[in-house]
Amino acid sequence: MTLTAKQRLRAWILEHGRRIDDAELGDDTPLLERRILSSLQIADLLLFLEELRGKPVELEGLTGAAFRDLGAMARAFLPTEPVAEAA
């Protein structure tokens, strides 16, 4: 099964962040507030995002807001994925 960039990002957070149940991690789970991610993981995370995007992340002016939750990260860093049309 091919994972989307956002699913791969979600899997990265589950693997590298502070332990959290798979079912608990939603688009709006506050990753920084709950300290699932810390400052020390940001550099690794940025490299992973660059790998997913296939291009560098613009670092100047970057703030914690972009890492607030999975949804914010996907909007800030990942290419827009096609949305399935309603039947």
Add this chain to the structure above:
Amino acid sequence: MTVTTLSAVAARLTDASVRAAVATEPLAWPAALADDAWCMSPELVSLYGTPAWDALDDGGRRRLAFFECVNFFTLNIHGERALMEGIARRLYARDLADHAHYLHHFLAEENQHMTWFGGFCQRYAGKLYPDRKLVLPREHAPGEEDVLFFARALIFELLVDTFNRRMANDDRLHPLVREINRRHHEDESRHLAFGRLLVEDLWRRHAPRWNPATRAAIPAYLAAYLTASWKEYYNPDVYKDAGIADPIRVAREAFAAAAPRARRADLEARCVRVLRELDLWPTETES
């Protein structure tokens, strides 16, 4: 460590800083560096001992060593900039007011170091590498932020100083690179003496007032900080500039490889010993 002892050391270091400032000649900057100049000791290059290193010819290794040097100097700039910001914010704060006079010298020296590192990077590479660190705000116990700030600075300085000492004495390196490393080591010896005493003083003074969980988290955090610092030495941007394919994968594999791991253990030994002496390194049961 009492405040009086720390103040006495700060006064002695201030005198040494004044003497060093008078004796320091401006650096001589050549218009260009020869293509075949070694700018980083080969054994300190992040990929040394990995298949990616073995695949390079001599010219490729020297080219990689040049960009590793630019990365090393860039890391110094990012680290010293954060240090200067933090110290400037704390100048004349209650805990540090007694040492403000030395901190002014400390700041002046850090600023001068940045002119050396920045001068090299801009002249010969035309750039610095971007900083991928981001400090996310969080709540701290009273004094905890200061302990963490100065302990991080101590780790950063101990690590770079180990590189500085080795490269200052490596006669294969370009004379300018050796000289920058030598000068930096000389100044950092004073900063490290002060920083170690200050961390000890702040830790002993503040930690007993914290709850056990906060206190116990500090050594684990600092060990993780050391690992995160090391990852910056495996910079995919460097590998890309050196013409190495798939640089992010190369960085990940090199970091995990046996030879670089053994090298890191050797290079960080002094840092770990200092942290252990200060009770700031995880015990066997914590790690």
